[in-house]
Amino acid sequence: MLEKVDLSLAVKNNEYKENIKTLEVKLAELQRKAWELKIPVIFVFEGWHASGMREDINRFILPLDPRGYDFYPMTLECYEDALKPFLLHFWALTPVRGRIAILDRSWYSRAIIKHFRKEQSEEKLGRCLEEINWFEHQFSDNGYLILKFFLHISKKEQEDRLKEIKKKGIPLILDGYEKKNGKENGKEIDFINEYNEYLPVVENVLEKTDMSYAPWTIVEANDRNFAALKIITTAKQAIESHIEQVTRTPVQQTIKYLDIPISKLPELNGSVLDKVDLSKTISSETYDESKKFYQQKLETLQYELFKKKRSMIIIFEGWDAAGKGGDIHRLVEELNPRLYRVVPVGPPNDIERAHHFLWRFCEGIPKAGHITIFDRSWYGRVLVERVERLCSEGEWKRAYREINEFENILTGTGAVILKLWLHIDKDTQLERFKNRQNDPDKSWKITEDDWRNRSKWNEYKIAVDEMLQKTSTVNAQWIVVESNDKRYSRMKIMKTVTEALEKELKT
């Protein structure tokens, strides 16, 4: 993509001055309009070292209202980030609807630098790019406008500019650079890079990630005026056409009712839940023994997980009153609180709602060596949000793929994912609801929501069955836990977690 670029393009000072003011006013106006329409925008700047990114970005952000954008200068991957999938860092930075995120280098530089550090084989770069495509696709699907600029200069131009920078004594402003004394993993950080060596890799990256939903704009940056004008003009046009698109087809509504009630959909699929044997029980003695046995094992295994730098995500989903709280309690009773975390998931707040639905879970994803237990999770999208019509049909249908990709990103960096559906029958639920109501210490646990959910049992059942089918993937299987008998349920969970850890840590 870079070979045929005409780097002789230039714009004279007076031409630049004539045009820039109008464009700046227009851009500011578009920013306000995007804010009103709640369109989230991501601008990615990449380019050669010394291609003038700092000047161009400063020119670009000056006309913008600082209340509406966030600027993220590149940082070297910090230790914390390195303990999590590399895209999560960026996932967390994505803007709320209506805001603009401007990235001065991004996931692309991370992927390229990783590649050159030989931390990654050719194959691994490919995998990174695949994950990047999933990521950008998901955000585009969620209404994000993604624009990517690559600032291109010639080798000769780069050399001249580097001399100039050195002469002026301008330091390299790169977060984490000094900390590592210019080294990462003991290797020199080579930003004054070998142009010829980088070129084919950059070409490969640009080519594999130039998507209609997130296109690359190559900016001829030998001439500053030309570059600045091209960036602002491209941005202006892209926002305009995105606004036009959004206002033509009305903005996707978050709440959209299905035409036919879910309960009337034909049941052409077999039900996983129907085949679960809920009569399983164990005796109190067997339970006490196995509890002691597994809790001791788990105490040891958590340290193994820590030493081997693996991580674990345990997702608890299930019917109301299926016993999630008690099950989690038994599971963590002997664990070290520095290594595990329980993340309870309720309805999203306003800020979370204004993000991609997976955004709010980024923070809870465990670092290498740690365990996170999600008490409810991102599966709310295809359960409560589907049944209660809190998202559109398109949104929950798309969510199966989005969740699978997200989990694939997590397991790709060594996370073990266990997904537990705690299954009880309707009678057992009723009995437990009544018990809770009659117990003064527990009555706070039961709310009208619980009764309302119960009245939609059949709709939930269809949603659960579809979820179990569509999101049981090779590396992240669902396990249905028979939970009519609390002891059986607890024992099975402790056993399942123990065995999963033993299996994973053996290799």
Next chain:
Amino acid sequence: MLEKVDLSLAVKNNEYKENIKTLEVKLAELQRKAWELKIPVIFVFEGWHASGMREDINRFILPLDPRGYDFYPMTLECYEDALKPFLLHFWALTPVRGRIAILDRSWYSRAIIKHFRKEQSEEKLGRCLEEINWFEHQFSDNGYLILKFFLHISKKEQEDRLKEIKKKGIPLILDGYEKKNGKENGKEIDFINEYNEYLPVVENVLEKTDMSYAPWTIVEANDRNFAALKIITTAKQAIESHIEQVTRTPVQQTIKYLDIPISKLPELNGSVLDKVDLSKTISSETYDESKKFYQQKLETLQYELFKKKRSMIIIFEGWDAAGKGGDIHRLVEELNPRLYRVVPVGPPNDIERAHHFLWRFCEGIPKAGHITIFDRSWYGRVLVERVERLCSEGEWKRAYREINEFENILTGTGAVILKLWLHIDKDTQLERFKNRQNDPDKSWKITEDDWRNRSKWNEYKIAVDEMLQKTSTVNAQWIVVESNDKRYSRMKIMKTVTEALEKELKT
């Protein structure tokens, strides 16, 4: 405080079991009650290495509802934190009203470790403790319940336990420990510490920070049962008595009207604003020259600031239409966007409102080497929140001290603070408002709020004068910028910032 502690205290297993269940149920109930009453709680756990903190904390958190607390295990100070005042890291962790924060080691361990690394002289530890007292006092004043536990064991007991830990092969779980290969600043991290060497320092810290509003509870931890019971009982009693206090004297209302209108308060103080000479102007030629001159200087100085690891905070406050936006634009026009940041400050959102009012500013405080420009700031507390009665009289009156302490913490670690009040007269404001309304590109800038604020000019003037007096401190002076003439205003600001940087960077 530790010398007279009776470490032979113990509780038998059956006694423990008889009592713990009731206490756990009670604690869970109190957690729910604190949530309803929106009481924020901070539990600090400190203690000797191997004093059993992990077990005791796990026992303590198990009965709590995970939806209502956050647990923060200790981390070694990371690079990012080291570039900011050490308390800011913890300030950011403080809970919203109604939630509980549980800290497994805290600002105390940080201060003690710093001391032993010889990064700090005796005097510096004293300064740390002073800042800690400010911090805890502020949060207590803001309705936070702060409880601090010190888990105490004997030297002999510690030795026995360390042997046991070693035998079992339990790794040290400390965030950042492995990253640094057990070293920090090249020195071995000595957690298996010299008990006798630490003792007098710990004694000193406990003594200097045992305040009525944030008392220490020494926990005799040779016996696990005793420790667990003492912690839960103390917590229970403290929450109960805090609840009683809060419900007796009704909760401080956020919105409380003054009995007499501010405008009728006698003006016994001289006015700073009245003495400002607003007739100052400069010619367009002088302006163009000095703009070029100072912008170039600033471009160089920002790199000096970066190299010398100092930071700068520039606060812009002023009348509506005083020209903040344009002034900031000129100031940053030639700066490197990786080194400066503009943080626009509007009304707090719901989450921010549920925190200490300074909480939301922690994130924007610049790291060493960087510049943050606040377009409006924490001074909103004593300006708009005071005049519009968005906080109680007690709150804004207390805020002068709170702000001075906060800024003192910032300058204490090398930040340069410049506070600019952009002053115009009422006629100039009216003229600018009208111009804005008539210009289609600018009419969006003017809202009803502006007219409403204008109608309260005199009340604002009193608030501004009081602010200028009470928060001009030795290291963080206010500068009134005569802004009737926009060119004069811009020039003075660039000059002021330049000179402040030159002065600070010379030393």
